Amino acid sequence: MSAPESPRPIEIGRANEHDVKIRWKDGAEAVYPARLLRLECPCANCVDELTGRKLIQEGVIAEDVHPAGIDPVGRYAIQIYWSDGHHTGIYTWERLYDLMQKL
Amino acid sequence: MVNQETVQDALRVVIDPDLRRDIVSLGFVQNLKVHANRVAFTLKLTTPACPVKDELRKQAEDAVRAIPGVEAVEVDLTAEVRPNPGAIGRAMLPGVKNIIPVASGKGGVGKSTVSANLAVALRQAGADVGLLDADVYGPSIPMIMGATERPMPSGGKIQPVVSHGVPVISSGFFVQPGQAVVWRGPMLAKMVEQLLAGVNWGELDYLVIDLPPGTGDVQLTLCQRIPLTGAVIVTTPQPVAVNIAEKAVAMFNQLKTPVLGVIENMSYWESTKTGEREFIFGAGGADHISQKWDFPVLGKVPLATTVRETSDGGRPIVLDEPESPAAVAFTECAQNLAAQVSIHNLKSEADDLVKITF
Numbered sequence: 001m002s003a004p005e006s007p008r009p010i011e012i013g014r015a016n017e018h019d020v021k022i023r024w025k026d027g028a029e030a031v032y033p034a035r036l037l038r039l040e041c042p043c044a045n046c047v048d049e050l051t052g053r054k055l056i057q058e059g060v061i062a063e064d065v066h067p068a069g070i071d072p073v074g075r076y077a078i079q080i081y082w083s084d085g086h087h088t089g090i091y092t093w094e095r096l097y098d099l100m101q102k103l
Numbered sequence: 104m105v106n107q108e109t110v111q112d113a114l115r116v117v118i119d120p121d122l123r124r125d126i127v128s129l130g131f132v133q134n135l136k137v138h139a140n141r142v143a144f145t146l147k148l149t150t151p152a153c154p155v156k157d158e159l160r161k162q163a164e165d166a167v168r169a170i171p172g173v174e175a176v177e178v179d180l181t182a183e184v185r186p187n188p189g190a191i192g193r194a195m196l197p198g199v200k201n202i203i204p205v206a207s208g209k210g211g212v213g214k215s216t217v218s219a220n221l222a223v224a225l226r227q228a229g230a231d232v233g234l235l236d237a238d239v240y241g242p243s244i245p246m247i248m249g250a251t252e253r254p255m256p257s258g259g260k261i262q263p264v265v266s267h268g269v270p271v272i273s274s275g276f277f278v279q280p281g282q283a284v285v286w287r288g289p290m291l292a293k294m295v296e297q298l299l300a301g302v303n304w305g306e307l308d309y310l311v312i313d314l315p316p317g318t319g320d321v322q323l324t325l326c327q328r329i330p331l332t333g334a335v336i337v338t339t340p341q342p343v344a345v346n347i348a349e350k351a352v353a354m355f356n357q358l359k360t361p362v363l364g365v366i367e368n369m370s371y372w373e374s375t376k377t378g379e380r381e382f383i384f385g386a387g388g389a390d391h392i393s394q395k396w397d398f399p400v401l402g403k404v405p406l407a408t409t410v411r412e413t414s415d416g417g418r419p420i421v422l423d424e425p426e427s428p429a430a431v432a433f434t435e436c437a438q439n440l441a442a443q444v445s446i447h448n449l450k451s452e453a454d455d456l457v458k459i460t461f
Contacts, residue, residue, distance in 0.1 A: 006359075008457070009457050010457065010458065011457070011458045011459075011460065012457065012458070012459045012460070012461060013458075013459070013460035013461055014460070014461055020461060067461060069461070070459055070461040071459075072330070072457065072459055073327050074326045074327045074328070074329070074330065074331070074358055074359065074360065075326075075330060075331075075358070075359040075360060076326075076357075076358055076359035077327075078459065090327075093359075
């Protein structure tokens with residue numbers, strides 16, 4: 001494929017009880033704190049689709065929110081099932097890779 | 104002295120032209136027996152539809168025969184399709200090794216006829232193939248495959264209708280004749296999931312999926328829900344089809360689904376009297392896409408009245424007129440597709456896997 005090489009994870013696992021660790025193909029490695037990932041949910045309930053404005057209210061998200069499970073989405077993203085029942089966000093490789101800068 | 108090692112060394116010079124590796128390191132050479140200067144082994148290829156299987160067999164035979172002292176060589180050919188690494192252990196379609204959607208941008212390019220002929224040609228080569236008609240708006244696979252029975256429920260799932268050796272499920276089976284599917288996205292997604300997970304597909308080497316034209320909900324659901332080995336793009340030669348086909352390619356790129364190749368349908372018309380070719384829809388469409396996006400042309404299928412007749416008659420042309428130019432082209436497309444599947448799976452085994460351990 002002539003598309004530019006895009007970020008690709010090798011392993012997505014646990015850093016500790018709640019936080020997510022991702023190892024990338026280019027050698028990068030990062031720990032994503034669970035609550036930060038929850039606050040970065042890209043779904044249409046959490047982010048305005050047109051303006052990109054955050055709709056998620058930080059105050060209502062529990063301090064100990066954490067992933068209950070993670071499923072692959074095709075070949076390009078993961079879907080996180082959260083302890084608070086939320087699960088509509090699709091986290092693409094690009095998005096997760098860019099998120100490293102916020103950590 | 105002829106022994107296992109000398110034979111293996113001799114066989115290392117035989118390179119699979121598609122996988123670009125020698126047949127020993129690929130693990131093709133099995134059951135190697137050397138006894139009193141007589142050599143016997145099995146060549147286990149990655150697909151029964153391998154386009155170069157006879158060449159490989161001959162090269163292997165010649166390589167061993169050239170070893171001093173060898174008196175006789177016996178080569179058996181078998182094949183076992185390798186699963187797409189992403190498909191292993193997935194709950195949705197546990198027995199299906201490779202899922203291959205057939206897509207087009209524009210409608211009316213003969214996508215369903217291509218899908219049906221690909222499925223039957225792969226079946227004829229000896230592979231276990233299923234055909235899923237996901238073209239919810241215009242399901243035409245039942246007619247093309249002559250699958251007129253209703254599918255029956257079995258063990259909480261639906262049993263596909265087997266036609267010409269190919270298990271077939273069509274969204275058309277579940278819609279009353281004369282009714283149209285007028286649905287919003289979420290319902291389409293549900294339908295696609297039902298057609299995949301709610302059907303007893305059994306053990307399949309290849310599941311060919313006939314998609315609706317375009318880049319809509321069905322395509323998106325499919326790419327999101329299951330790991331696809333890769334897509335096939337169908338186009339006709341003219342720019343109006345090619346331009347829209349490229350949108351389908353762009354969609355698959357965006358969803359990180361590989362494209363295995365492009366098939367140019369209605370490529371030309373050949374006069375049965377003079378043999379002259381007429382390029383009714385222009386020329387070079389598939390070549391253009393192939394070069395621009397860097398995947399192969401799997402084949403070019405000529406326009407022929409018999410293709411239309413056999414499709415309308417429920418017996419894809421590769422069944423009854425295998426010598427006709429269109430059927431030869433379809434078979435070639437199927438072989439090249441099978442080769443591309445093997446190539447991609449080998450590559451994915453090396454670097455494509457994301458391990459999720461959370």
